Amino acid sequence: xxxxxxxxxxxxxxxxxxxxxxxxxxxxxxxxxxxxxxxxxxxxxxxxxxxxxxxxxxxxxxxxxxxxxxxxxxxxxxxxxxxxxxxxxxxxxxxxxxxxxxxxxxxxxxxxxxxxxxxxxxxxxxxxxxxxxxxxxxxxxxxxxxxxxxxxxxxxxxxxxxxxxxxxxxxxxxxxxxxxxxxxxxxxxxxxxxxxxxxxxxxxxxxxxxxxxxxxxxxxxxxxxxxxxxxxxxxxxxxxxxxxxxxxxxxxxxxxxxxxxxxxxxxxxxxxxxxxxxxxxxxxxxxxxxxxxxxxxxxxxxxxxxxxxxxxxxxxxxxxxxxxxxxxxxxxxxxxxxxxxxxxxxxxxxxxxxxxxxxxxxxxxxxxxxxxxxxxxxxxxxxxxxxxxxxxxxxxxxxxxxxxxxxxxxxxxxxxxxxxxxxxxxxxxxxxxxxxxxxxxxxxxxxxxxxxxxxxxxxxxxxxxxxxxxxxxxxxxxxxxxxxxxxxxxxxxxxxxxxxxxxxxxxxxxxxxxxxxxxxxxxxxxxxxxxxxxxxxxxxxxxxxxxxxxxxxxxxxxxx
Amino acid sequence: xxxxxxxxxxxxxxxxxxxxxxxxxxxxxxxxxxxxxxxxxxxxxxxxxxxxxxxxxxxxxxxxxxxxxxxxxxxxxxxxxxxxxxxxxxxxxxxxxxxxxxxxxxxxxxxxxxxxxxxxxxxxxxxxxxxxxxxxxxxxxxxxxxxxxxxxxxxxxxxxxxxxxxxxxxxxxxxxxxxxxxxxxxxxxxxxxxxxxxxxxxxxxxxxxxx
Numbered sequence: 001x002x003x004x005x006x007x008x009x010x011x012x013x014x015x016x017x018x019x020x021x022x023x024x025x026x027x028x029x030x031x032x033x034x035x036x037x038x039x040x041x042x043x044x045x046x047x048x049x050x051x052x053x054x055x056x057x058x059x060x061x062x063x064x065x066x067x068x069x070x071x072x073x074x075x076x077x078x079x080x081x082x083x084x085x086x087x088x089x090x091x092x093x094x095x096x097x098x099x100x101x102x103x104x105x106x107x108x109x110x111x112x113x114x115x116x117x118x119x120x121x122x123x124x125x126x127x128x129x130x131x132x133x134x135x136x137x138x139x140x141x142x143x144x145x146x147x148x149x150x151x152x153x154x155x156x157x158x159x160x161x162x163x164x165x166x167x168x169x170x171x172x173x174x175x176x177x178x179x180x181x182x183x184x185x186x187x188x189x190x191x192x193x194x195x196x197x198x199x200x201x202x203x204x205x206x207x208x209x210x211x212x213x214x215x216x217x218x219x220x221x222x223x224x225x226x227x228x229x230x231x232x233x234x235x236x237x238x239x240x241x242x243x244x245x246x247x248x249x250x251x252x253x254x255x256x257x258x259x260x261x262x263x264x265x266x267x268x269x270x271x272x273x274x275x276x277x278x279x280x281x282x283x284x285x286x287x288x289x290x291x292x293x294x295x296x297x298x299x300x301x302x303x304x305x306x307x308x309x310x311x312x313x314x315x316x317x318x319x320x321x322x323x324x325x326x327x328x329x330x331x332x333x334x335x336x337x338x339x340x341x342x343x344x345x346x347x348x349x350x351x352x353x354x355x356x357x358x359x360x361x362x363x364x365x366x367x368x369x370x371x372x373x374x375x376x377x378x379x380x381x382x383x384x385x386x387x388x389x390x391x392x393x394x395x396x397x398x399x400x401x402x403x404x405x406x407x408x409x410x411x412x413x414x415x416x417x418x419x420x421x422x423x424x425x426x427x428x429x430x431x432x433x434x435x436x437x438x439x440x441x442x443x444x445x446x447x448x449x450x451x452x453x454x455x456x457x458x459x460x461x462x463x464x465x466x467x468x469x470x471x472x473x474x475x476x477x478x479x480x481x482x483x484x485x486x487x488x489x490x491x492x493x494x495x496x497x498x499x500x501x502x503x504x505x506x507x508x509x510x511x512x513x514x515x516x517x518x519x520x521x522x523x524x525x526x527x528x529x530x531x532x533x534x535x536x537x538x539x540x541x542x543x544x545x546x547x548x549x550x551x552x553x554x555x556x557x558x559x560x
Numbered sequence: 561x562x563x564x565x566x567x568x569x570x571x572x573x574x575x576x577x578x579x580x581x582x583x584x585x586x587x588x589x590x591x592x593x594x595x596x597x598x599x600x601x602x603x604x605x606x607x608x609x610x611x612x613x614x615x616x617x618x619x620x621x622x623x624x625x626x627x628x629x630x631x632x633x634x635x636x637x638x639x640x641x642x643x644x645x646x647x648x649x650x651x652x653x654x655x656x657x658x659x660x661x662x663x664x665x666x667x668x669x670x671x672x673x674x675x676x677x678x679x680x681x682x683x684x685x686x687x688x689x690x691x692x693x694x695x696x697x698x699x700x701x702x703x704x705x706x707x708x709x710x711x712x713x714x715x716x717x718x719x720x721x722x723x724x725x726x727x728x729x730x731x732x733x734x735x736x737x738x739x740x741x742x743x744x745x746x747x748x749x750x751x752x753x754x755x756x757x758x759x760x761x762x763x764x765x766x767x768x769x770x771x
Contacts, residue, residue: 384616451646454614457637458644459664459712466638469663473654554694555653 003382006375010434011393013372017431018396020412021405022261028254028411035415036247045251049259052252054231059263061147061227062234066217066267069154071274074209076155076305077162081170081201082193083302093303094167096310101160102484102539103317104492106513107532109153109225110524111316113142114323116149119331121319127332135331143229150227154216156313159306162208168443169204173197188295190302195286199279210268211398217267218260218401221494221509225516234260235403239495242407243503253407261404268399317532323525343522351508351530358491358507358534361422365429366486369437370479376438377445378467381453387446394435402432402495410499420502428496429489437486444478474556476549480542488535508534564590565628565715567748572623574606574615581619582607582769588716588748593739595759596752598769604752607769608718611750612644613637627715643714645722645738649705651693657704658689664712679707683737699730706738710745717742719751723758735761 027033031042049055084090100108115121119136127133142149175197182192202209223233231237238260241253327338380387409428418424452474456466472479497510512527550556567588574582581603588594598604609615611625613636625633632640651660661676680688683703693701702722709717722738723731739762742749751762759766 451648451650452652454612454637455644455646455650456663458612458640458642458714459708460638460666461663462638463636470652474652476654550654553654553692555651555692 003375003379006372006379007390010372010376010438011390014397014431014434015393017409017412018400018405021407021409022400024408024411025254025257025405026408028251029258031251033250033411035411036250038251045255048252049255052231052237055234055237058231058234058237059259061150062217062260062263063267063270065147065151065154065227065233066213066264067270069151069158069216070209070213070271072151072155073158073162073212076159076309077166078194078198078201079298079302080163080306081166081302082190082198083299085189089303093306093310094163096314097160097163097306099536099539100157100310100313101164102488102535103157103313103532104488104509104535105153105157105219106221106225106492106494106509107320107528108157108313108316109222110512110516110528111320111532112149112153112156112312113226114319114521114525115312115316116152117142121315121334124332124334133332142226145228145230147228147233150223150233152312153222153226154219156309156316157222158212158216159309162205162212163306165205165208166201169201170197172204173200185291187291190299191291191295194298199282199286202275207392207395210271211395213267213271214264214399214401217264218403220403221513224513234263235401238403238407239498242499250407257404257407260401264399264401264404317529320525320529320532323521324529326522326525343526347523347526354506354508354511355530355534357422357505358509361426361429361497361505361507362487362490364423364426365433365490366437366483368426369430369434369486370441370483372434373438373441373482374479377442378471381445381450382463387442391438394438397431398435406495406499410502413500420500420504422505425497425501425505428500429493432493432496433486433489436489437482440485441478441482444475448475477542477546477556480545481539484535484538484542487538491531491535564746565748566590567716567750568624568626569611570624570626572607572610572621572625574603574610575620575622576606576618584767585623586765586767588750590746590748591743593719593742593749593751593762593764595762595764595766596750596769597754597756597759597766598752599754602769604754604769605720608644608720608750608752611718612642613640641715643709643712643717645705645709645717645719647721647725649698649701651696651701651704651708653694655693656689657685657691657693657696660693660704661689661708661711664708666713675711679711683707698726699734702726702730702734703737706741710741714747717747717749719749719753721753721755721758724753724755731757732761739763 028038029045031038031040031044080093084094113120117123118139118141120141123131123133123136131137175193178196179189179192182196183189187195218235219233220235220239223236227233227236232240234256238253238256241249241256244250244253322336324343325339325341326336327340327342329336376391406428413424448471452470453466456470457463461469491507492509493507494509494513497505497507501510503510508527508531512524512531515524515527518524546556569584569586569588572582572584573580584596584607586594596604596607606615606619610619610621615621621633623633624631627641632642651657652663655663657680658676661679662672665672665675676689677686680686683706685700685703688696688700688704693704696704719738723735726734735758751758753759
């Protein structure tokens with residue numbers, strides 16, 4: 001049956017391109033690339049790589065920003081969850097954070113850049129009153145050599161991801177009962193959460209955390225917008241070398257890609273070590289049985305940091321909107337003197353093509369991913385066996401850095417004679433869309449009461465009938481949410497689009513990122529805003545459509 | 561609906577590993593309700609899952625299930641002709657009341673709409689066809705679930721403690737309705753329960769499981 005093939009197909013689709021890509025990076029890293037007439041193995045690319053000025057600094061920044069961004073995001077999320085009591089403020093924060101997940105990394109990074117740059121909103125609000133600045137100071141805040149703004153940009157995007165992953169995992173731990181038990185033993189609520197819920201929660205979100213480390217240590221688009229420039233992070237350097245017209249630089253880029261793989265692996269290994277240490281320390285802290293000390297501090301931190309990060313992200317997006325319609329705007333003024341539609345009018349004619357490409361690629365990749373995910377999950381239900389262990393491979397594209405294998409994949413595709421078409425880009429996106437679609441759907445699918453399908457069968461419906469007429473409509477809301485997640489992931493992809501499209505296929509994301517170097521803030525504002533709004537449209541449909549369809553079915557109003 | 565059917569359970573033995581859960585040999589005549597009683601954990605639900613065709617792969621089963629002289633043990637659930645009434649009414653929440661009734665009706669009969677309307681009138685719910693099932697009371701939902709089962713024209717029926725979730729005053733009334741209808745339709749039925757009153761009202765033979 002076709003369904004039986006689905007899990008195999010998924011694994012093949014995810015693993016084969018990554019292995020092929022890694023292979024075609026590994027060979028040129030040692031000077032072997034027959035297409036360019038090099039057929040002998042040599043260490044020359046590595047010698048060239050380590051002779052690059054600032055290479056070690058690049059490596060250090062990549063490693064440090066990956067670890068720090070992950071540690072900070074995780075800390076903020078755990079602090080929030082520990083202090084959350086279901087109060088109005090908490091629910092409000094949770095509702096604010098969710099849409100942030102859909103905003104592409106690049107748009108959020110531009111928002112942050114516009115906020116903190118020397119002539120950004122923060123400097124304007126503080127000037128000249130607090131700072132005395134009459135003109136933008138000559139400070140390197142965005143692109144700072146320590147990568148601090150890069151870390152900040154990553155943190156505001158990874159918080160929503162880790163928060164939603166934690167919220168999905170929490171119900172199976174029954175945190176209310178655990179806290180009630182600890183409180184009856186005299187623990188204050190926030191401390192109780194840290195001592196009886198956090199240690200069980202972490203193993204459940206470990207893989208998403210690893211995905212964040214891998215992403216943050218190898219990100220390209222955010223690093224181009226916020227990261228240091230002299231030298232840039234390792235991932236950005238690799239992209240520069242690969243795009244160099246001098247084809248010999250490809251060997252350098254390949255060696256760099258392998259180094260990136262090592263950097264990410266090192267980051268994961270260091271994190272693993274930190275995990276062990278943290279576990280020991282937590283164990284000692286829990287055993288000491290302290291019930292009160294630190295409660296207020298932890299409680300306040302739980303509200304403060306997540307609120308700060310969320311507000312920064314939203315003000316950043318608002319800043320994009322203001323810049324996109326700002327007319328003349330003298331420095332210390334907090335608001336522009338005039339507003340104009342000229343920037344939009346100028347960009348609008350060139351908007352249609354990239355928006356259409358973005359939508360086409362996102363829809364193809366997402367629908368294909370959905371079909372595969374549904375087939376695999378339906379097969380799992382019908383065979384009634386526990387989820388296949390091979391499915392951990394779903395995390396492979398999220399843990400192997402994009403820069404490390406995509407170059408190789410491009411070479412493979414070139415050799416297979418594949419032209420850089422929309423279909424090829426959509427295929428590249430599928431690698432990253434499929435895991436998210438599958439992970440976001442599997443939860444609801446596996447929780448679905450099996451009695452519904454059994455009932456349908458005893459009423460004489462076929463298995464396919466039960467799927468189309470019962471399971472699919474009843475799971476409409478989570479399916480639409482998974483589709484929206486898939487679309488958002490695809491829309492935000494920079495590197496796969498840029499590389500597999502050979503720069504000839506432009507989406508809103510590649511266009512927005514390519515403007516980063518130019519520095520026309522009004523135009524960037526327009527593009528980044530469009531980029532931020534496209535995925536939002538998907539989520540609005542995902543939330544609105546079921547409400548509309550089931551407006552006369554009360555039993556379908558809550559999530560099944 | 562008045563055809564008569566006969567269900568035979570021949571030397572049935574269900575095992576989990578080395579542990580024997582259920583051993584049963586019985587014959588259920590048309591219109592008869594056989595009650596299988598036992599505390600929770602006695603293998604009642606495993607027996608039902610086996611008869612309906614949903615036995616989890618971890619279990620081993622021996623014996624034969626014969627429906628009208630035909631061995632159905634190897635058939636998939638949807639082709640066994642065995643209907644199931646669950647603890648909960650389980651009306652499909654995305655379909656109307658009428659849609660729920662139509663879901664199980666076999667083939668494309670021309671008078672579907674009329675039969676649905678008549679069936680609703682039959683259980684005192686005339687004109688409820690377009691209603692959202694979530695707006696029905698507990699007793700009304702239970703009656704719709706029963707009617708949906710009957711309209712799907714099964715050849716035998718399994719009852720999985722269908723009265724345990726009902727209020728006490730509804731329970732007796734619902735039992736009478738269910739057993740009367742099943743007898744009327746000449747369906748052999750197997751009821752599993754831990755409630756002695758269920759068995760009493762069913763009025764048939766009672767088999768006790770005691771593992």
